[in-house]
Amino acid sequence: MTAIIKTDVLIVGAGPVGLFAVFELGLFDMKCHLIDILDRPGGQCAELYPEKPIYDIPGWPSISAQGLVDKLLEQIAPFKPEFTYNRMVSGLERLEDGSFRVTTDENEVFEAKIVVIAAGGGSFQPKRPPIPGIEPYEGKSVFYSVRRMEDFRGHDLVIVGGGDSALDWTLNLQPVAKSVTLVHRRPEFRAAPDSVNKMYAMQEMKQLEFQVGQVTGLTGADGQLASAIIKGPEGDIEVPCTRMLPFFGLTMKLGPIAEWGLNLHENLIPVDTEKFQTSVPGIFAVGDINWYPGKLKLILSGFHEVALMAQAAKRIVSPGERIVFQYTTSSTSLQKKLGVVD
Amino acid sequence: MTKLTFIAHDGTRFDVDAENGSTVMENAIRNAVPGIEAECGGACACATCHVYVDEAWTAEVGEPEAMEEDMLDFAYDVQPNSRLSCQIKVRDALDGLVVRVPARQG
Numbered sequence: 001m002t003a004i005i006k007t008d009v010l011i012v013g014a015g016p017v018g019l020f021a022v023f024e025l026g027l028f029d030m031k032c033h034l035i036d037i038l039d040r041p042g043g044q045c046a047e048l049y050p051e052k053p054i055y056d057i058p059g060w061p062s063i064s065a066q067g068l069v070d071k072l073l074e075q076i077a078p079f080k081p082e083f084t085y086n087r088m089v090s091g092l093e094r095l096e097d098g099s100f101r102v103t104t105d106e107n108e109v110f111e112a113k114i115v116v117i118a119a120g121g122g123s124f125q126p127k128r129p130p131i132p133g134i135e136p137y138e139g140k141s142v143f144y145s146v147r148r149m150e151d152f153r154g155h156d157l158v159i160v161g162g163g164d165s166a167l168d169w170t171l172n173l174q175p176v177a178k179s180v181t182l183v184h185r186r187p188e189f190r191a192a193p194d195s196v197n198k199m200y201a202m203q204e205m206k207q208l209e210f211q212v213g214q215v216t217g218l219t220g221a222d223g224q225l226a227s228a229i230i231k232g233p234e235g236d237i238e239v240p241c242t243r244m245l246p247f248f249g250l251t252m253k254l255g256p257i258a259e260w261g262l263n264l265h266e267n268l269i270p271v272d273t274e275k276f277q278t279s280v281p282g283i284f285a286v287g288d289i290n291w292y293p294g295k296l297k298l299i300l301s302g303f304h305e306v307a308l309m310a311q312a313a314k315r316i317v318s319p320g321e322r323i324v325f326q327y328t329t330s331s332t333s334l335q336k337k338l339g340v341v342d
Numbered sequence: 343m344t345k346l347t348f349i350a351h352d353g354t355r356f357d358v359d360a361e362n363g364s365t366v367m368e369n370a371i372r373n374a375v376p377g378i379e380a381e382c383g384g385a386c387a388c389a390t391c392h393v394y395v396d397e398a399w400t401a402e403v404g405e406p407e408a409m410e411e412d413m414l415d416f417a418y419d420v421q422p423n424s425r426l427s428c429q430i431k432v433r434d435a436l437d438g439l440v441v442r443v444p445a446r447q448g
Contacts, residue, residue: 048387130418130448162415185420190412214420248416248448 002108007033007082008317010102010112012089012257015043017287017302018118019072024310025116026079027326027334030317033082033112035089035104037123042069044120047250058300068299078339084108088123090256098282098316114313117269117278117285118302121252129160129246131215140223142244146173154178156240158228160215161247167191169245170208171198180208181239183230187212211239215246254289265291275312276305282316284309344432347440348375348393360432366441367391367428377443384428386410389417390447391427396440403430403439418446 009025011018014036022032038047045054045065053062063071087104095101095111102110126144128134134142146152146169157177159170162184168191170182182199189196203210213232218241220226228241254267263270263279268291271278278285286309287302295301314323328334335341343359346369350356354376360369370378370391379390386409395403400423406414410429414420427441 048382049385052385127416127448130416130446162412185415186411188408188411190415216419 004101004109004111005033005082005084006111007031008112009033009114009116009313010035010100010110011116011118012102013043013118013120013287013289014038014041014083014085015118015120015287016045016068016072016299017120017306018043018116019069019076020303021116021118021286021306021309022076022079022081023072024306025313026076026081027328027337028310028314028317028323029337030114030310030313031081032079033084033110035084035087035102035110037086037088037125039085041073041083042066044252045069047124054299056298056300078337088255092260094280094282100282113282113317115283116306116309116313117257117283117289118287118306119254119257120288122254122257122267122289123252124250125253125255127248127251129215129248131160131218131246133218134246136223137218137220137225137244141220141225141242142246144246146245149173149176152177152243155243157181157243157245158183158215158239158241159245159247160184162186162189162191163247163249164191164195165247166245167195167199169247171195171202173245174202174208177243179240181228181241182208182210183213183215183228183239184210185212185214209239211237213237215244218244274308276309277312284313344434344437344439346432346436347438348373348378349440349442350376351443351445352376362432362434364432365428366393366430366432366439367426369432370427370443375443377447378427379447380428386413386426386429388448389413389415389426392417392420392444392447393425393427393441394421394444395423395425395430396442397423399436399439399441402435416448417444418448419444 008030009032011034014034050066091103093101099113100115152173153176156179158181160183174180202208213230216231217229227238269285271285271290273292276284286305288297346360348356356375358373367380381390382388
């Protein structure tokens with residue numbers, strides 16, 4: 001069994017609200033560990049619209065989504081949060097002392113006194129492409145990621161998409177697969193120009209095929225693909241295909257949190273508006289994932305929520321301790337925690 | 343006010359009055375046109391407000407910009423007259439615009 005990672009507060013989701021929770025909890029001396037399915041902090045801000053300006057962050061007439069994430073990381077740095085990326089939380093159990101044991105899809109084990117769910121719209125997962133009848137092939141001959149390149153050796157591989165994942169795997173799997181056909185609906189790509197040039201060069205040398213079009217159908221049996229039907233500019237063509245890798249971006253799903261025994265309201269987690277606590281004491285939900293009467297899915301609402309949540313969390317982590325309300329502008333003890341005074 | 347018509351996949355017509363400067367997507371959501379999901383809220387960050395612009399209107403509506411084309415890569419059955427409705431701004435010249443909702447969004 002792997003070593004158990006112990007922390008005061010486990011935060012599920014490293015989007016803007018999860019990040020700011022570190023700050024509010026940190027002011028009360030609670031140590032935080034964040035888990036995120038993405039490979040970096042920022043959540044939707046980083047993944048969906050990093051360059052878009054946000055206009056309703058108080059004090060910032062305009063700030064890019066990535067800019068906000070960068071500023072939040074700078075703001076919480078004094079509290080030395082720990083991050084675990086590329087992981088989805090899976091199991092949750094309550095221990096005898098009232099703390100929680102949380103496991104991930106890669107079997108890491110965390111123990112925390114408090115769990116804060118800041119999972120936004122849910123965890124990012126590969127989007128199922130709009131190809132009718134694809135479901136029976138998923139996990140057998142259609143894959144949304146490459147775990148082992150060997151799984152593609154000797155196969156007629158069709159890769160669908162025009163982003164970096166599609167182009168990178170086209171280039172990387174070409175020496176391994178029996179044949180590689182890249183399918184994209186237009187000759188322009190979102191991928192890095194260098195990869196696109198390499199792909200065209202390999203097509204020139206007949207090492208791979210690039211087909212403009214959209215996959216409209218699949219043939220095969222028992223989960224094993226035989227061919228893909230591609231609707232191109234000159235009509236339908238059938239391409240031999242025993243493995244397919246579609247790259248259609250990411251979508252958000254609540255995932256295993258739905259099985260944690262919390263009350264749910266249309267895939268959102270109801271909380272009270274004093275503590276932002278769920279139906280299970282010690283588990284809080286903040287940001288876009290929670291629901292209460294009048295809820296607005298705004299980053300600024302999430303910031304307010306974590307400030308109140310931190311007060312309630314402190315009462316659980318340090319029972320009996322008096323909570324003193326202080327301002328960062330005037331409190332020497334808070335300023336010491338922030339590292340701005342000696 | 344500018345008149346817009348949405349034709350849902352089952353053929354139901356929705357004739358709506360739209361304010362200039364609003365997006366075609368916003369008007370679909372306001373008028374509960376079925377089949378327009380607009381998951382990302384209009385940030386051009388998903389492809390779930392995909393519509394087909396009526397052939398008579400494609401020239402006036404214009405071509406998608408590069409970022410919208412990138413997003414259309416994720417849509418279902420993309421046609422030459424495909425657009426993301428969050429990226430079409432309502433203006434006087436679009437009075438009478440007709441758009442069709444595809445069978446599915448992704």
